Amino acid sequence: MLLTGWGRYPTVTSRVTAPGNVDALTKELRAHPRSMRLIPRGAGRSYGDSALAEQVISSRFLDNFIALDAENLSISCGAGVSLAEILRLCVPQGLFPPVLPGTKHVSIGGAIAADIHGKNHHVDGTFCDHIESVSLVLASGELVHCSRTENSGLFHATCGGMGLTGIIVEARLKLTKVPGISINTESMAAANLEESLALLKEHNEKKYVVAWVDCLARGAALGRGIIHCGEHSGTGELRHRESSSIGVPFTTPGFLLNRATMATFNTLYFHRHSRAAGARQQHYDKFFFPLDSIRNWNRLYGSKGFMQYQFVLPDEAAENGLTEILEAVSRAGKGSFLAVLKRFGAANQNLLSFPRAGLTLTLDFKYETSLLPLLDELDAMVLAHGGRIYLAKDARMSEAVFKQSYPNWEAFKAIKDRVDPDGLFASMQSNRLGLSCADVGSSTT
Numbered sequence: 001m002l003l004t005g006w007g008r009y010p011t012v013t014s015r016v017t018a019p020g021n022v023d024a025l026t027k028e029l030r031a032h033p034r035s036m037r038l039i040p041r042g043a044g045r046s047y048g049d050s051a052l053a054e055q056v057i058s059s060r061f062l063d064n065f066i067a068l069d070a071e072n073l074s075i076s077c078g079a080g081v082s083l084a085e086i087l088r089l090c091v092p093q094g095l096f097p098p099v100l101p102g103t104k105h106v107s108i109g110g111a112i113a114a115d116i117h118g119k120n121h122h123v124d125g126t127f128c129d130h131i132e133s134v135s136l137v138l139a140s141g142e143l144v145h146c147s148r149t150e151n152s153g154l155f156h157a158t159c160g161g162m163g164l165t166g167i168i169v170e171a172r173l174k175l176t177k178v179p180g181i182s183i184n185t186e187s188m189a190a191a192n193l194e195e196s197l198a199l200l201k202e203h204n205e206k207k208y209v210v211a212w213v214d215c216l217a218r219g220a221a222l223g224r225g226i227i228h229c230g231e232h233s234g235t236g237e238l239r240h241r242e243s244s245s246i247g248v249p250f251t252t253p254g255f256l257l258n259r260a261t262m263a264t265f266n267t268l269y270f271h272r273h274s275r276a277a278g279a280r281q282q283h284y285d286k287f288f289f290p291l292d293s294i295r296n297w298n299r300l301y302g303s304k305g306f307m308q309y310q311f312v313l314p315d316e317a318a319e320n321g322l323t324e325i326l327e328a329v330s331r332a333g334k335g336s337f338l339a340v341l342k343r344f345g346a347a348n349q350n351l352l353s354f355p356r357a358g359l360t361l362t363l364d365f366k367y368e369t370s371l372l373p374l375l376d377e378l379d380a381m382v383l384a385h386g387g388r389i390y391l392a393k394d395a396r397m398s399e400a401v402f403k404q405s406y407p408n409w410e411a412f413k414a415i416k417d418r419v420d421p422d423g424l425f426a427s428m429q430s431n432r433l434g435l436s437c438a439d440v441g442s443s444t445t
């Protein structure tokens with residue numbers, strides 16, 4: 001079948017299997033021909049080619065709940081369980097995942113493989129900082145348990161390892177208590193990048209902090225944005241509520257997204273939210289997952305798909321680096337509706353985890369061949385300022401850029417080679433980045 005990531009670029013023709021349980025998965029791996037590379041896949045929400053290969057093993061049937069320990073604030077479940085299902089079970093009991101990304105339609109296995117982060121990294125770190133243990137099936141078919149104290153090297157390679165060490169089948173996650181379902185929010189307008197960065201720093205003690213940035217603004221308005229802060233509120237009955245949503249029924253023509261339409265949208269968005277700045281309460285669903293209210297929103301970027309580009313720069317280089325990058329994006333006229341700026345806290349010990357202390361910016365670009373030279377230019381700027389690019393969003397980074405910006409890649413590769421000596425686990429991304437060597441994809445576009 002034809003597969004893509006959430007960005008719908010690139011595409012690959014894959015053979016997809018979905019074992020019904022761990023025993024079936026173990027038997028499949030033991031019988032799998034060593035010459036055919038494969039990669040695990042969760043909900044398909046990584047943006048690029050990290051879960052694309054000629055053979056894909058889906059975790060969708062590994063979706064069992066094992067135990068909820070409300071007293072010790074932990075939950076054990078299969079890798080195919082989604083964050084939406086975790087919330088459905090835990091919220092009525094006043095429990096909450098400590099880290100949430102921008103969508104709840106992410107599998108637990110995928111969240112671990114990408115070591116996802118949220119609006120509170122500066123306070124609570126990454127998703128994997130709250131994972132107590134992981135069970136995975138190695139290329140040999142062996143079931144292995146790992147944690148910070150058991151098989152710790154494998155644990156730190158698997159967390160953020162993009163599915164290249166084995167297939168995650170179960171995990172135990174720490175939870176946190178919340179007083180209610182609402183989030184007390186405060187929004188503030190920033191006239192330029194300097195003000196945006198100052199407000200992010202000023203409110204760094206808040207639990208959740210994120211900024212939308214107008215990436216097409218120029219001159220004195222370069223980097224203008226809206227900063228949103230949030231804290232859990234004690235209001236609102238502790239019950240799960242499915243939020244309503246609308247769908248994008250078809251892929252829209254790509255020509256509708258151009259500099260004029262995006263600039264108009266960004267200007268309207270900035271002025272509307274500037275007028276609405278202030279304090280209010282929001283249901284957690286709207287605060288954490290605003291885009292989940294638009295099903296298949298990735299179709300808005302046209303039939304060729306889009307690329308999401310997320311990078312982090314260290315604090316000491318962030319303002320100059322962000323200025324250079326925003327100026328380049330604005331000049332090219334290829335900015336996005338969704339430019340998100342956040343502050344990260346310290347890095348963790350996971351070998352390929354993306355966050356490090358500094359500022360991270362996320363940009364969406366409609367795919368077109370003229371985009372690629374711009375992204376190469378941005379790569380050079382990110383490297384020059386000591387930054388790196390997020391693997392879960394990547395679809396075209398070069399091996400040289402990756403290896404220069406992820407200093408622990410060799411330690412990761414050593415562990416991968418030990419537990420997967422035949423190089424069974426490989427994706428289009430891992431081949432491109434030099435983490436595996438086999439060609440994948442019988443047909444790619």
